[in-house]
Amino acid sequence: MKILFVHQNFPGQFPHLAPALAARGHDILALTTETNNRPAPVKVVKYRKPAEVKLEPRLTKMYADVCERGMRAAFAARQLRTQHNYVPDVIFGHPGWGETLFLREVWPEAKLLVYAELMYKTTGLDTDFDPEFAKPGLENRISTTARSAHLIQSIVQADAALSPTEFQASTFPPELRAKITICHDGVNTERLMPNPEASYTVQGTSLTLRAGDEVLTFTNRSLEPYRGYHTFMRALPEVLAARPEAQVLIIGEEGQSYGAAPAEGSWKQKFLDEVKDRLDLRRVHFLGRVAYADFVSIMQVGRAHAYLTYPFVLSWSLMEAMSAGAMVIGSDTAPLREVIEDGVNGRLVDFFDIKGWSAALTDALARPEAYLEMRKAARASVVAKYDLQTQCLPRLIEFVETAGGTLG
Numbered sequence: 472m473k474i475l476f477v478h479q480n481f482p483g484q485f486p487h488l489a490p491a492l493a494a495r496g497h498d499i500l501a502l503t504t505e506t507n508n509r510p511a512p513v514k515v516v517k518y519r520k521p522a523e524v525k526l527e528p529r530l531t532k533m534y535a536d537v538c539e540r541g542m543r544a545a546f547a548a549r550q551l552r553t554q555h556n557y558v559p560d561v562i563f564g565h566p567g568w569g570e571t572l573f574l575r576e577v578w579p580e581a582k583l584l585v586y587a588e589l590m591y592k593t594t595g596l597d598t599d600f601d602p603e604f605a606k607p608g609l610e611n612r613i614s615t616t617a618r619s620a621h622l623i624q625s626i627v628q629a630d631a632a633l634s635p636t637e638f639q640a641s642t643f644p645p646e647l648r649a650k651i652t653i654c655h656d657g658v659n660t661e662r663l664m665p666n667p668e669a670s671y672t673v674q675g676t677s678l679t680l681r682a683g684d685e686v687l688t689f690t691n692r693s694l695e696p697y698r699g700y701h702t703f704m705r706a707l708p709e710v711l712a713a714r715p716e717a718q719v720l721i722i723g724e725e726g727q728s729y730g731a732a733p734a735e736g737s738w739k740q741k742f743l744d745e746v747k748d749r750l751d752l753r754r755v756h757f758l759g760r761v762a763y764a765d766f767v768s769i770m771q772v773g774r775a776h777a778y779l780t781y782p783f784v785l786s787w788s789l790m791e792a793m794s795a796g797a798m799v800i801g802s803d804t805a806p807l808r809e810v811i812e813d814g815v816n817g818r819l820v821d822f823f824d825i826k827g828w829s830a831a832l833t834d835a836l837a838r839p840e841a842y843l844e845m846r847k848a849a850r851a852s853v854v855a856k857y858d859l860q861t862q863c864l865p866r867l868i869e870f871v872e873t874a875g876g877t878l879g
Contacts, residue, residue, distance in 0.1 A: 472497050472498070473498045473500070474492055474497050474499050474500075475500050475501070476499070476500070476513075477503075478501070478502075478503060479503060479504045479507065480503070480504075480507055480509065481501045481503040481509065481515065482501070482509065482512060485501075486512060489501065489512055489513045493512075499513040500513065500514050500516060501514070501515045501516070502515075502517075502518060503515055503516075503517055503518075504517060504518060504519075530613065530614060531617075533617070533618050534617070534620055537568060537569025537572065537621045538569060538621075539569070541571070541573045542573060544572075545576060545577055548574055548578065549577050552577055552578065558578060558580065559578060559581050560582065561582045561584060561871060561875030562574055562578065562581050562582070562583050563584040563585070563586070564583075564584075564585055564586070565585070566585045566586070566587075566621065566622060566625030566629075567586075567588060567622070571583065571585055571625050571628070572624065572625060572628075575628055582874065582875045583629045584629060584630060584632065584870075584874055584875060585625050585626060585629040585632045585633075586632070586633055586634075587626060587639070587640065587643060588634070588635070588639060588784055589639050589783065589784050590642040590644070591615050591616075591619045591622070592619075593611075593615045593616060596642060596781070596782045596783065597697065597729075597730075597783045598612075600781045600804075600822075601696060601781065601823075603696070603701070604696055604730065623644075623647070626647050629650065630874060630875075631651075631652065631870070632647075632650045632651045632652070633653075633654060633867075634651045634652070635653070635654070635655045635656055635785070636653065636655065636806065636809055636810075637809055638782075638805050638809050639784060639785070639806075640653050652874070654863055654870060655790070655856075655857050655863050656787070656863065656867075657857060657862070657863030658790045658794050659859050659860075660794045660854050660859070661860075662767065663767060663791050663794035664794065664796065664850070665771060665795060665846075665850065666768075666795075667682050667683070668682065669681065669682045670682070670772065671720070671765065671768040673758070674758070678756075680720075680772050681772060682772050683774075683839075684774070685714060685716050685717045685774055685836050686718050686719075686720060686774050686775075687710065687717055687718070687720070687773065687774065687775050687776075687832060688719075688720045688721075688722070688769055688770065688772075688773035688775070688792075689703050689719070689720070689722070689723075689777045689778075690721075690722035690723060690766070690769075690776075690778075690788050690792075691722070691728075692723065692724065692728045692786075693723055693725070693727050693728040693738075694724070694737075694738055694739040694742075695726075695728065695729065695738045696730055697728070697730045697780065698779060698780050699777075699779020699780060699781075699802055699822060700723070700738060700779075701742045702779055702822060702828060703779060703828070704742040704743060705742070705746060705825045705828075706828035706829040707719065707746060708746050708749035710833050710836070711751055711754060712749075713829075713833045713837075714836045717754065719755045719756060720758060720772075721755065721756065721757050721758060722760070722761055722769065723739070723758075723760075724760050725737045739757070766788075766791075770792045770795035770797050773792075773797055773798075774835065774839050775797075775835035775836050776792045776797040776798060776799050776800070777799075777800050777828070777832060778792065778799055778807070779801065779804075779822060780802060780804060780807070781804065781822075782804050782805045784806075785806040785807070785809075785810070789807070789810065790810065790853050790857050793810075793817070793849035793850060793852065793853045794850055794854070796846050796849070796850050797849070798817070798835050798842045798849070799817040799818070799849060800817065800818045800819075800828070800831045800832055801817055801819055802821075802822040803819040803820060803821050803822065804822055807819060811849075816848035816849040816852045818831055818835070818845075
């Protein structure tokens with residue numbers, strides 16, 4: 472075998488093992504720093520000492536930021552303990568921003584539970600999914616790996632973890648996966664239900680849309696490629712050309728929540744500019760951020776709802792739309808395959824197939840009666856698996872009480 476030893480002070484702990492393996496016919500090489508001048512029993516390759524390496528700020532910035540937040544959370548925890556004699560039995564936190572990193576140092580006797588939302592990976596998830604925006608190369612893979620450090624640290628520290636979907640849990644390494652229980656946060660299906668009397672008036676206009684009208688909906692926290700805004704906008708001209716009565720309601724802020732910002736301007740404007748000459752903009756309504764009651768009404772009014780995502784965290788809005796009876800056309804990506812069975816409780820279309828998206832959205836708008844059973848099945852599937860009161864909340868309570876050690 473070719474065996475590489477790595478040690479900044481080689482041979483370090485390997486003065487006997489390395490030459491012994493070489494004597495057995497293995498090809499042995501050692502990687503060490505250029506300042507290491509110790510005699511080596513095998514061939515050595517040296518890397519430049521860290522002081523001479525220009526480190527990309529993004530490699531250290533995230534860990535520095537989460538450590539700072541974690542330290543501040545720990546200081547507040549210390550004050551709770553020393554000034555108020557507060558000692559929790561169970562701590563349940565989201566580790567994504569670092570708050571849980573040092574709480575064990577304040578409350579070592581508490582059980583620590585964490586919310587395992589997603590683990591960053593260099594391949595097979597969001598970072599290399601979209602060739603239009605992916606940045607291949609070792610530098611980008613190093614940056615992605617560096618972003619995982621605090622997440623791994625947090626789950627290693629934890630007694631147990633919770634993930635909302637099978638897909639999201641699957642992004643964690645197998646050796647950590649055993650700690651993770653899967654349970655969704657839950658959907659209030661009593662509030663999010665079909666309403667044939669629903670209506671929505673577009674702010675700043677006299678346009679009132681009602682359940683049954685030809686309305687296409689799309690919602691993101693921010694209008695950006697991670698949630699398929701570019702695919703949706705590129706499919707839209709053909710849809711509006713085929714359906715001259717259709718109205719489009721787009722929910723989402725200008726900016727980005729997950730991916731990088733564009734070189735200039737906003738993703739919203741970039742992809743609108745790309746297609747605006749082929750759109751009837753009188754029928755395309757950018758609503759920005761809306762009140763939750765308006766979101767519910769919009770989902771109830773819509774005839775077709777487009778939801779796309781990279782292989783990434785699944786949005787609450789998907790299950791909420793299904794619960795409200797929306798006809799969801801979703802991207803054929805791993806997060807959605809867990810929730811939608813194509814042709815049964817929704818439709819799945821290849822994320823990058825612009826013509827396929829145009830055709831699917833156009834058909835859903837043109838033939839609403841053909842999709843009635845899918846809409847019913849969509850709501851039924853959410854009620855059966857993701858209902859807050861009957862499914863998710865009891866399991867979440869059980870997780871905290873059992874993993875926290877207060878039961879059983």
